[in-house]
Amino acid sequence: MSDTTLQQRVRLSIFEHFLEHAAPPVVEQLMGDYSLSRDAATDVLRDLDEARHIALVKGTARILMAFPFSAIATPFRVTTRGRSYYANCAWDAIAFHAMLGDDVRVDSYCHHCADPIHIELTNGRASVVDPPETLVYLALRPTEWWSDIITTCSNTMVFFASPEHRDASDLCAPADQAASLSPDQVHALSEPIYAAKFTLEYARPTKEELLRHFAAIGLTGQYWTL
Numbered sequence: 001m002s003d004t005t006l007q008q009r010v011r012l013s014i015f016e017h018f019l020e021h022a023a024p025p026v027v028e029q030l031m032g033d034y035s036l037s038r039d040a041a042t043d044v045l046r047d048l049d050e051a052r053h054i055a056l057v058k059g060t061a062r063i064l065m066a067f068p069f070s071a072i073a074t075p076f077r078v079t080t081r082g083r084s085y086y087a088n089c090a091w092d093a094i095a096f097h098a099m100l101g102d103d104v105r106v107d108s109y110c111h112h113c114a115d116p117i118h119i120e121l122t123n124g125r126a127s128v129v130d131p132p133e134t135l136v137y138l139a140l141r142p143t144e145w146w147s148d149i150i151t152t153c154s155n156t157m158v159f160f161a162s163p164e165h166r167d168a169s170d171l172c173a174p175a176d177q178a179a180s181l182s183p184d185q186v187h188a189l190s191e192p193i194y195a196a197k198f199t200l201e202y203a204r205p206t207k208e209e210l211l212r213h214f215a216a217i218g219l220t221g222q223y224w225t226l
């Protein structure tokens with residue numbers, strides 16, 4: 001296990017690098033910046049992966065995800081601060097607004113028909129949602145998200161242009177095992193998870209904190225138990 005302070009500094013460096021370059025740092029940069037051996041730098045990355053701050057490409061020390069940033073092209077394009085980024089999933093795309101506080105534009109597609117979807121977030125709400133019935137679909141229960149976060153993000157957290165297109169999709173799950181949320185709900189859901197990502201002390205909310213937050217924004221019922 002690597003040193004906690006070092007983990008915090010490296011985590012923040014990864015996010016700052018992503019924000020500046022729309023790409024993650026490579027392990028050699030971390031070795032140079034923190035005077036670490038390859039094994040020591042790789043250990044820090046594995047610890048950050050274990051702590052759910054990032055996801056590495058399996059079997060490597062290459063950073064694939066630093067939630068919400070994606071190192072590879074995805075259907076979830078985000079434009080903010082005059083730059084363009086890839087998010088890991090529909091939720092992560094909207095979460096850029098909670099993370100940065102600045103205006104965010106999301107360009108994506110309906111997971112069913114591939115028609116374009118365009119969302120703009122300003123001052124804590126979705127000011128543009130086109131088409132207006134667009135929903136964020138979470139096809140797995142929260143207790144399943146982290147069993148394989150790469151496939152969860154990549155395959156099961158998507159946009160649909162309408163409830164009809166959700167219901168027509170192969171991804172559509174029984175109603176009690178999936179969630180359909182508005183962009184505004186996803187923004188509210190994101191706040192305690194993403195708002196402090198650019199502070200050194202950032203910590204993921206505990207299970208209890210998350211459950212309280214779900215209830216506070218009206219997300220109740222069997223699906224939202226952890």
Ligand SMILES: [Zn+2]
Nearest residue numbers: 110113161165
């Ligand atoms: Zn569609």
